[in-house]
Amino acid sequence: MDKNVVYSLGLGPGDPELITIKAMRILEQSDVVIVPQSDELGRSVAKDIISHYVSDEKIQMYFFPMNNKKEELVKRYTELAETIKSLLDSGKTVAYVSMGDPTLFSTSNYLTDKLKNIGVAIKHIPGISSVNASSALLGISLASKGDNIGIYELSAKADVNAERIKNHSTTIFMKVHKKLNALIEAIRESAPDEAYLIQRVGLEGENTIDLLESAPDFDAAYLSLAIIKKV
Ligand SMILES: C[S@@+](CC[C@H](N)C(=O)[O-])C[C@H]1O[C@@H](n2cnc3c(N)ncnc32)[C@H](O)[C@@H]1O
Incomplete structure (x- = not known):
């Protein structure tokens, strides 16, 4: 795993068997796995999927408001990009996960822009949409x-x-x-x-x-x- 980039993994649509071998390997090798969450009740399909492959200690849930207020979302993505940069700077390997494919209607697209702004490279690992x-x-x-x-x-x-x-x-x-x-x-x-x-x-x-x-x-x-x- 390259220590200077964050890996954006597509997890597939929900069936834990529909994750790629590559995504599974990167999950296993990551020190920190960030899971975006927009459900206030704490439910996360993405977390359910990765729980088959990584222990809870590695998982960091990251909350996004459901209210669709653009400024709040932009603020949260900017903060997340900074958090990821600090993790990488401290030598940790980091994965960010999203449902399906990370390039299709995905939170990963917003994060990519914010990471680019602060000079952090992101590598997308495709998933089954x-x-x-x-x-x-x-x-x-x-x-x-x-x-x-x-x-x-x-x-x-x-x-x-x-x-x-x-x-x-x-x-x-x-x-x-x-x-x-x-x-x-x-x-x-x-x-x-x-x-x-x-x-x-x-x-x-x-x-x-x-x-x-x-x-x-x-x-x-x-x-x-x-x-x-x-x-
Ligand atoms: C934020 S988009 C994420 C799309 C995802 N990146 C993909 O490649 O499938 C969320 C939308 O994807 C679709 N979706 C995601 N998972 C699904 C599933 N398991 N069954 C049906 N639709 C799903 C729904 O239309 C949902 O509103």
């Missing part, structure tokens, strides 16, 4: 020859989602949670050929719903995404 785990669970292709694919955070505006569906062979919507109704409406408007909600892939409570057969009127699970396809 929840998108790939979901298409594998459904047994469908994400894209074939000639297709295009778009990955978005689901908008609360149904017409924005509908437009995106119309523009791609496959459209992935992340962060569905409390906006499921804006997706259901978009599906009605854009009439795709396939539409699935995937909740908690690789975790307890994993399930898929065919959104062309039923239109749920509840919130989707906190960890859920949608895959929409046009033939």
Whole structure:
């Protein structure tokens, strides 16, 4: 392990067996493993995954507020970058973990910027994204020859989602949670050929719903995404 860089590890979507051998080795060799946490009740899927591979003493939870206030988040990421720099300066090897792949809608992206500002190098170790785990669970292709694919955070505006569906062979919507109704409406408007909600892939409570057969009127699970396809 290089002592001058922090390793940003993708942990996969939740199943502890879907972590890469490389990430597992770096976890084992790290002195400190930093786990971002935004759940005030202290729940962390990332911690559950790494607990299979590292002892509790190495794990440092790092709290981020859930309120989406940009200034507070920027402050926390800046502080975290400084903490990581101090750890590296004291000769410790450091890993930062995040769910799925660290380059896709990940807290790791914000941290990378803050670390760059203070001259600390970060090395990303790819992980299996929840998108790939979901298409594998459904047994469908994400894209074939000639297709295009778009990955978005689901908008609360149904017409924005509908437009995106119309523009791609496959459209992935992340962060569905409390906006499921804006997706259901978009599906009605854009009439795709396939539409699935995937909740908690690789975790307890994993399930898929065919959104062309039923239109749920509840919130989707906190960890859920949608895959929409046009033939
Ligand atoms: C902050 S993003 C992290 C994405 C992650 N970097 C990845 O590659 O999968 C969180 C979003 O990823 C999706 N997600 C992550 N884990 C999931 C899971 N186990 N099942 C379904 N969706 C998941 C959800 O859309 C969730 O709102």
